[in-house]
Amino acid sequence: MSQHRHPGAPGSAGAVPALPDLPEATVARLPEYLRALHNLADAGHETVSSEGLSAAAGVNSAKLRKDLSHLGSYGTRGVGYDVALLIEQIEYVLGLTQRRAVALVGVGNLGHALAGYDGFASRGFRIAALLDADPSRVGEEINGLVVRHVDELPAVAVEESIAIGVIATPAAAAQRVADQLVAVGVTSILNFAPCVLSVPEGVDVRKVDLAIELQILSFHEHRKASLTALPATGGSALTALPGGLAATDTQEAIGT
Amino acid sequence: MSQHRHPGAPGSAGAVPALPDLPEATVARLPEYLRALHNLADAGHETVSSEGLSAAAGVNSAKLRKDLSHLGSYGTRGVGYDVALLIEQIEYVLGLTQRRAVALVGVGNLGHALAGYDGFASRGFRIAALLDADPSRVGEEINGLVVRHVDELPAVAVEESIAIGVIATPAAAAQRVADQLVAVGVTSILNFAPCVLSVPEGVDVRKVDLAIELQILSFHEHRKASLTALPATGGSALTALPGGLAATDTQEAIGT
DNA sequence: CGCGATTTGTGCACGTCTTCACAAGCGCCT
DNA sequence: AGGCGCTTGTGAAGACGTGCACAAATCGCG
Ligand SMILES: NC(=O)c1ccc[n+]([C@@H]2O[C@H](COP(=O)([O-])OP(=O)(O)OC[C@H]3O[C@@H](n4cnc5c(N)ncnc54)[C@H](O)[C@@H]3O)[C@@H](O)[C@H]2O)c1
Ligand SMILES: NC(=O)c1ccc[n+]([C@@H]2O[C@H](COP(=O)([O-])OP(=O)(O)OC[C@H]3O[C@@H](n4cnc5c(N)ncnc54)[C@H](O)[C@@H]3O)[C@@H](O)[C@H]2O)c1
Numbered sequence: 001m002s003q004h005r006h007p008g009a010p011g012s013a014g015a016v017p018a019l020p021d022l023p024e025a026t027v028a029r030l031p032e033y034l035r036a037l038h039n040l041a042d043a044g045h046e047t048v049s050s051e052g053l054s055a056a057a058g059v060n061s062a063k064l065r066k067d068l069s070h071l072g073s074y075g076t077r078g079v080g081y082d083v084a085l086l087i088e089q090i091e092y093v094l095g096l097t098q099r100r101a102v103a104l105v106g107v108g109n110l111g112h113a114l115a116g117y118d119g120f121a122s123r124g125f126r127i128a129a130l131l132d133a134d135p136s137r138v139g140e141e142i143n144g145l146v147v148r149h150v151d152e153l154p155a156v157a158v159e160e161s162i163a164i165g166v167i168a169t170p171a172a173a174a175q176r177v178a179d180q181l182v183a184v185g186v187t188s189i190l191n192f193a194p195c196v197l198s199v200p201e202g203v204d205v206r207k208v209d210l211a212i213e214l215q216i217l218s219f220h221e222h223r224k225a226s227l228t229a230l231p232a233t234g235g236s237a238l239t240a241l242p243g244g245l246a247a248t249d250t251q252e253a254i255g256t
Numbered sequence: 257m258s259q260h261r262h263p264g265a266p267g268s269a270g271a272v273p274a275l276p277d278l279p280e281a282t283v284a285r286l287p288e289y290l291r292a293l294h295n296l297a298d299a300g301h302e303t304v305s306s307e308g309l310s311a312a313a314g315v316n317s318a319k320l321r322k323d324l325s326h327l328g329s330y331g332t333r334g335v336g337y338d339v340a341l342l343i344e345q346i347e348y349v350l351g352l353t354q355r356r357a358v359a360l361v362g363v364g365n366l367g368h369a370l371a372g373y374d375g376f377a378s379r380g381f382r383i384a385a386l387l388d389a390d391p392s393r394v395g396e397e398i399n400g401l402v403v404r405h406v407d408e409l410p411a412v413a414v415e416e417s418i419a420i421g422v423i424a425t426p427a428a429a430a431q432r433v434a435d436q437l438v439a440v441g442v443t444s445i446l447n448f449a450p451c452v453l454s455v456p457e458g459v460d461v462r463k464v465d466l467a468i469e470l471q472i473l474s475f476h477e478h479r480k481a482s483l484t485a486l487p488a489t490g491g492s493a494l495t496a497l498p499g500g501l502a503a504t505d506t507q508e509a510i511g512t
Numbered sequence: 513c514g515c516g517a518t519t520t521g522t523g524c525a526c527g528t529c530t531t532c533a534c535a536a537g538c539g540c541c542t
Numbered sequence: 543a544g545g546c547g548c549t550t551g552t553g554a555a556g557a558c559g560t561g562c563a564c565a566a567a568t569c570g571c572g
Contacts, residue, residue, distance in 0.1 A: 095478025
């Protein structure tokens with residue numbers, strides 16, 4: 001992944017392409033397709049059918065075809081999609097042709113883990129700065145990066161052309177940090193703190209909340225339990241028993 | 257119209273198995289309401305209007321009312337919702353009246369952070385076991401819990417009545433771990449590894465993928481940039497101008 | 513050169529989610 | 543008691559997302 005030509009392109013031409021207006025649901029799935037495609041490429045596949053790719057990504061094949069058709073994608077009927085080309089296309093649409101610089105604010109428990117995560121680098125991002133408010137943490141070196149004080153954010157933003165801010169501070173500080181990020185021009189924020197952030201229009205915020213995920217699972221556990229407590233139909237019972245391992249396909253995904 | 261069973265009876269008399277069949281979208285928001293409610297309760301509020309709660313949770317008030325109406329919840333017209341009662345109701349529906357035991361598999365970079373996270377405990381869960389395949393990690397104590405070998409999973413599952421499994425291993429090991437979890441009766445899995453898991457029907461899997469979140473943000477960045485850029489020729493329209501954007505006041509506006 | 517096998521791209525119908533708008537219910541004040 | 547303002551709960555409409563089913567396109571082969 002060092003070359004990137006064919007930016008977009010059906011119309012080819014040189015000018016900046018009109019970015020297709022993708023449905024949110026599609027945008028949320030493209031990264032999944034991209035990951036699956038990279039796996040396929042590594043495995044030596046040059047082309048892949050919608051059936052194959054959809055299986056690898058855990059979605060319905062018709063949905064996948066529709067998603068790809070939205071970005072004016074090129075598949076070949078009777079053959080499938082060219083893996084390398086599709087990777088290029090998706091990376092272009094997602095804006096991954098340039099490696100975006102990420103600033104991570106809050107280098108605590110979670111922040112440390114994130115700072116040391118190489119999944120960022122391999123998927124189009126560069127952690128360009130670590131920031132914290134705690135003087136005792138400032139100066140610490142993690143993974144080759146030195147933690148700087150959050151007050152240096154304005155300088156750092158310019159130095160590193162920060163495009164995305166990640167908030168990993170306690171909830172109480174999150175809004176303040178978000179304000180600071182917005183103030184230096186950041187228009188995309190990934191928030192790990194369990195709280196709602198207020199930001200001006202034009203700024204995108206995505207939230208990751210662990211406890212919420214668990215609580216959703218808890219609901220389904222609760223529901224499953226309340227169902228097994230009733231059924232009278234003699235069917236194939238099974239409750240807590242392991243039984244056989246008939247792991248088959250099928251999804252179980254829910255969008256954010 | 258029809259009489260609803262008595263609302264979440266924490267005391268659980270004898271039979272209240274019929275759990276309302278909530279829309280998935282609603283289920284995903286309930287935890288958010290719950291968090292907001294706890295904040296309100298801590299702040300001393302005894303009641304809250306749908307307007308107030310929806311603002312705190314970052315959603316539309318009509319949506320909130322419809323969500324709550326689904327779980328047969330009773331608010332009082334002209335007054336609002338009783339905060340304490342609503343908390344009870346939502347916790348009941350989400351199955352949080354019992355503290356569910358969580359097994360965390362993969363105590364590496366991320367696993368360490370999760371193990372030390374107190375947001376679990378305060379939101380209805382108990383990390384009951386830490387498991388890893390690396391012998392050199394087994395025996396390590398984190399936050400009062402000793403890391404055990406993943407092969408002990410069957411024993412641990414019984415000892416601790418594990419209800420939910422969290423996978424924080426590399427992607428290559430995730431499917432295997434999922435199979436092991438399923439084999440010991442776990443029917444809810446939270447997966448941090450960037451891969452698709454195959455599980456039998458009846459098992460719920462939720463995935464958290466950091467890179468995907470960033471890539472979605474990247475798309476919107478790309479889109480925003482392509483909109484603001486017009487005449488300038490080619491090249492990436494890097495926007496590193498902090499002073500450019502409005503200073504912004506930071507109130508209102510929510511990212512969806 | 514044409515044919516059959518294959519696979520894409522999409523029209524359409526259906527289900528889910530969101531949002532508006534408003535009647536009905538509730539408490540309070542006079 | 544009656545009226546008034548406030549807030550819930552919900553009908554209806556529309557936006558959005560999903561998946562089937564099939565025509566159109568393409569390849570390989572005889
Ligand atoms: N640890 C986890 O596994 C985990 C999981 C999910 C969510 N979270 C959430 O992520 C956030 C961080 O969790 P954590 O466990 O790392 O907490 P932590 O207390 O270990 O780390 C927080 C860090 O933020 C820094 N900080 C505080 N105020 C700041 C400010 N104004 N500017 C910059 N830095 C500031 C602190 O100095 C500290 O280093 C919390 O909101 C938590 O709820 C954590
Ligand atoms: N570190 C992060 O911030 C971060 C962020 C997002 C996603 N992730 C994902 O989370 C997962 C873990 O990341 P990490 O940085 O902690 O990796 P890590 O290598 O630090 O830790 C992985 C741990 O899993 C253990 N393990 C390996 N195979 C196992 C098995 N079969 N059974 C039990 N344990 C096993 C290893 O011994 C190791 O302790 C990865 O899939 C990663 O992509 C990590």
